[in-house]
Amino acid sequence: MSDGVRAARSNGDRAGAVARAVGGSPDPASPRVLIDHRRATGAPRTPDDEVLSSLVLLQRVAAGTVSDTVRVFSPAPTVAFSRRESLHPRFADAAAAARAAGYLPIVRPAGGRAVVLDEDWLVVDLVSAEQSRRDDAEVFRSRGAQWAALARTWGVDARLGGVPGEYCPGEWSVNARGAVKIVGTAQRVVRGARLFTASVPLRLSLRAHALLTEVNGILDLEWDPSTMGSLAEETRVEDEAVRRAVAGFFAGAGATRSSLGGLLPGLGAALAEMAADRVATSRESTVDTGLSGA
Template identity: 45%
Template structure:
């Protein structure tokens, strides 16, 4: 089931919607998908909030126009905005063997295949000193273009992916001081985007390609009013931002 856009709200609501759908579901749907381009967002992990420089990092991204939020998925700070494509895939299965590595492998291969079809020479694997480092990052031309994180609960799992399509200079300008405050190793040159190798690419074209790749997403529905109301009261703005 594919959520119809726009859902409304802002970065705080975007960060909470996936976990809310994982907890409460959407009718009898087993798989719920959202593919969208957000407002300027700085998504910190809970691990980030324990770093001594977190408050300064959150204040700094806000000054640069990016809303700091705390996401329940793992990893470390990821920054994205209108030039990015975010995929939130909720699978409501009840308790199952976790197998997080298997999901990372599956979706990395799937997402790489979609990008290759678009002409991007995407490869699976980390880039040294990348932001939100992960074994299953996707890279092209020596820079990271896709990152994923997931959350597993008794209700199922939420797998979130960010594809950077454009706006690399803005992303580097936000990530560089924030990672310095957090004390993580980071090389700004590792931040890349789809447009680096396919200059004509647009977020709209990338969103369309990924919607088509998820064949489960043929039933498009709006966000029901009760979930919209619940979302309005559960926005995880970053503390002390």
């Protein structure tokens, strides 16, 4: 048996085992493209590390030039703000606080309220072509239920639903023990495609936690810091096991592996083009005037 066949069979066995534990079939029914990017802590930023690259990926899937894709990555230090927050009178101060801490302030491509992301997080993007728009609430519910079930396979007392006082509050967050948020989810829909993204703290970084507290204070966003959880506080599962599980379940055992740069020619130029709308670079508020949702 060749190494390639052995690896495919091993991945298939893992995906099947996870699916049985979750209570369903591996997702999706047919394999997707899988981008599993690993970033070394402190490494120079590259387009592959950037949260906004997911928006470029969404554009290309919508245009039909890229197949349905699952992207698994730990981002470079980033504070992802919502469009509404970018209009806050003190947004420039919040962006300045992010930069002072070594985090890039951006206007996020999907959902919610401010989130502080770095190498201690795992972000999983599901980008799918969509001929007719699905019900957003049902997508949130079904995907959230999958994440809760996956977390239970790792030994987490995971439940679907938000907890009072959580950061970036949402009805379809995944919590542990009904006490702390461990998975945040968001969506972005354009004509022809949908981005569903899940953000998972693998462990709590003191600097990220402190920065989120500072940013929320500047923007008058109430939250209870004690509701921020992580997988490391709930289970002994290893990071690599989590990555394998989500890749196998969401991409399928036969997924075609690719790099973001290989899949998206001209990615750097595309990111530079959207920077004026998405990256806070001055004392002026950054307004999301880029691609609009369908």
